[in-house]
Amino acid sequence: MTEPTPLDREQLQPIAVSLGQRATAGNQSSPPSFTDCPTCGARPAALDISISDDTIVIRFLRCGHVVTADRAEFYELCRAAFQPPDKEGP
Numbered sequence: 001m002t003e004p005t006p007l008d009r010e011q012l013q014p015i016a017v018s019l020g021q022r023a024t025a026g027n028q029s030s031p032p033s034f035t036d037c038p039t040c041g042a043r044p045a046a047l048d049i050s051i052s053d054d055t056i057v058i059r060f061l062r063c064g065h066v067v068t069a070d071r072a073e074f075y076e077l078c079r080a081a082f083q084p085p086d087k088e089g090p
């Protein structure tokens, strides 16, 4: 059993970005891959994300490492990451 690793904002951002890219990739046949596990560097097959109180718990499936992050911070990063890349013109 591995202890969960708390992530800081800098480590959390690429995870939020990869989730955003996958969410906005639509029905592409090969969606962008997830960010590598910050603990062991393995490319995850899937992420299992759960929320407990003010903490987000992310399990990297395959290697099984678990990381935690502040919920408000994760939401904030995801909100930014989920914006479509093309900006509105004036």
Ligand SMILES: [Zn+2]
Pocket: 037, 038, 039, 040, 041, 042, 060, 063, 064, 065
């Ligand atoms: Zn790992």
